[in-house]
Amino acid sequence: MPAPIEFYFDFASPYSYLALNGIDALAAKYGRSVDYKPMLLGAAFKVSGQGVLTEIPLKGEYSKRDFARSARFLGVPFKLPSTFPLNTVNTARAALWLKEQGSAKSIPFVHRAFRAYFVEDRNINDAAVIGELADELGIDKAALAAAIQDAGIKERLKAHVEAAIARGVFGAPFFFVDGEPFWGHDRLPQIERWLASGPF
Amino acid sequence: MPAPIEFYFDFASPYSYLALNGIDALAAKYGRSVDYKPMLLGAAFKVSGQGVLTEIPLKGEYSKRDFARSARFLGVPFKLPSTFPLNTVNTARAALWLKEQGSAKSIPFVHRAFRAYFVEDRNINDAAVIGELADELGIDKAALAAAIQDAGIKERLKAHVEAAIARGVFGAPFFFVDGEPFWGHDRLPQIERWLASGPF
Numbered sequence: 334m335p336a337p338i339e340f341y342f343d344f345a346s347p348y349s350y351l352a353l354n355g356i357d358a359l360a361a362k363y364g365r366s367v368d369y370k371p372m373l374l375g376a377a378f379k380v381s382g383q384g385v386l387t388e389i390p391l392k393g394e395y396s397k398r399d400f401a402r403s404a405r406f407l408g409v410p411f412k413l414p415s416t417f418p419l420n421t422v423n424t425a426r427a428a429l430w431l432k433e434q435g436s437a438k439s440i441p442f443v444h445r446a447f448r449a450y451f452v453e454d455r456n457i458n459d460a461a462v463i464g465e466l467a468d469e470l471g472i473d474k475a476a477l478a479a480a481i482q483d484a485g486i487k488e489r490l491k492a493h494v495e496a497a498i499a500r501g502v503f504g505a506p507f508f509f510v511d512g513e514p515f516w517g518h519d520r521l522p523q524i525e526r527w528l529a530s531g532p533f
Numbered sequence: 534m535p536a537p538i539e540f541y542f543d544f545a546s547p548y549s550y551l552a553l554n555g556i557d558a559l560a561a562k563y564g565r566s567v568d569y570k571p572m573l574l575g576a577a578f579k580v581s582g583q584g585v586l587t588e589i590p591l592k593g594e595y596s597k598r599d600f601a602r603s604a605r606f607l608g609v610p611f612k613l614p615s616t617f618p619l620n621t622v623n624t625a626r627a628a629l630w631l632k633e634q635g636s637a638k639s640i641p642f643v644h645r646a647f648r649a650y651f652v653e654d655r656n657i658n659d660a661a662v663i664g665e666l667a668d669e670l671g672i673d674k675a676a677l678a679a680a681i682q683d684a685g686i687k688e689r690l691k692a693h694v695e696a697a698i699a700r701g702v703f704g705a706p707f708f709f710v711d712g713e714p715f716w717g718h719d720r721l722p723q724i725e726r727w728l729a730s731g732p733f
Binding site for chain 2: 377380381382383390391392394395398399402405406498501502503516517519520522523526533
């Protein structure tokens with residue numbers, strides 16, 4: 334059984350959103366699963382000295398154009414949210430908790446939350462919105478609401494983020510395939526080569 | 534006659550080097566020419582506040598791995614030069630002067646200089662090395678040596694770099710296709726879509 338593809342994402346990262354369907358499809362094609370790992374890029378930026386892409390002079394303007402064009406290229410609906418970036422720590426805690434529970438709704442929740450933010454322009458860090466998404470997916474919303482306030486999940490998410498940074502995760506989407514790091518949705522073609530024929 | 538693809542490159546940029554053959558092939562396939570435009574990224578970094586990729590914590594280590602792996606993915610020989618980055622202002626002046634002369638050796642010089650740096654680990658900013666490359670290509674090396682010391686070419690390169698920044702060129706390779714900006718060798722698939730079927 335080949336190892337899962339590790340997929341680090343940040344709920345406020347447009348390129349993470351753009352990579353979702355692509356990585357799922359590649360994994361399915363090559364008989365892998367995807368290990369969805371919520372990340373908080375803000376913590377990584379403190380280490381790398383980098384900042385929010387859209388706020389960088391010159392690069393910021395280009396990036397907004399590139400998000401939208403890349404979405405059209407991939408055939409994925411996309412609208413830059415009115416609040417961007419967004420602190421998504423609650424969303425990340427919710428995703429981590431569902432994953433810890435072994436919930437079958439764990440990956441659907443990630444997809445649904447990304448769509449709520451990047452298509453529907455909803456504040457996915459808001460507990461009420463998280464509750465609505467949970468309801469829609471048949472997730473126990475009271476349990477989820479309690480979980481994201483739990484001291485334990487806060488600590489565990491923090492530890493996961495620190496472990497990710499220790500592995501060199503400085504941006505998102507960030508993938509490890511058999512331990513090999515790939516950064517960016519535009520590395521999916523290289524990931525496919527790796528999955529098809531091994532290290533190159 | 535469709536407009537040329539504008540291709541901004543920096544001689545010290547690994548991803549510019551990796552894009553050379555790809556952009557030439559795409560242009561040929563779709564009946565376009567490529568307008569090679571030497572750029573100095575250092576000037577753009579002053580505006581954007583960005584720095585040399587390999588020197589950024591976390592991202593720097595990854596980038597070195599990605600340069601080499603991307604080169605293998607594309608089947609292009611590559612070795613990170615022992616001196617990296619490198620001030621390539623002389624090389625850029627040489628390329629600009631050859632272009633201004635309408636020399637048929639102008640694009641071959643760019644390819645040759647990139648190979649000298651990223652395959653042969655030579656200091657391509659050194660006047661003696663520029664002379665050797667010129668010799669090899671049958672370029673009048675005395676005229677080229679004089680040209681890169683000329684006050685006029687210095688001013689014109691500076692003006693070109695400033696004009697590039699004014700257009701939003703913050704990194705390299707950077708392309709404009711019918712005015713549409715594309716940054717990175719990994720945008721070649723999007724450029725191909727544009728060339729094949731127009732704006733999307």
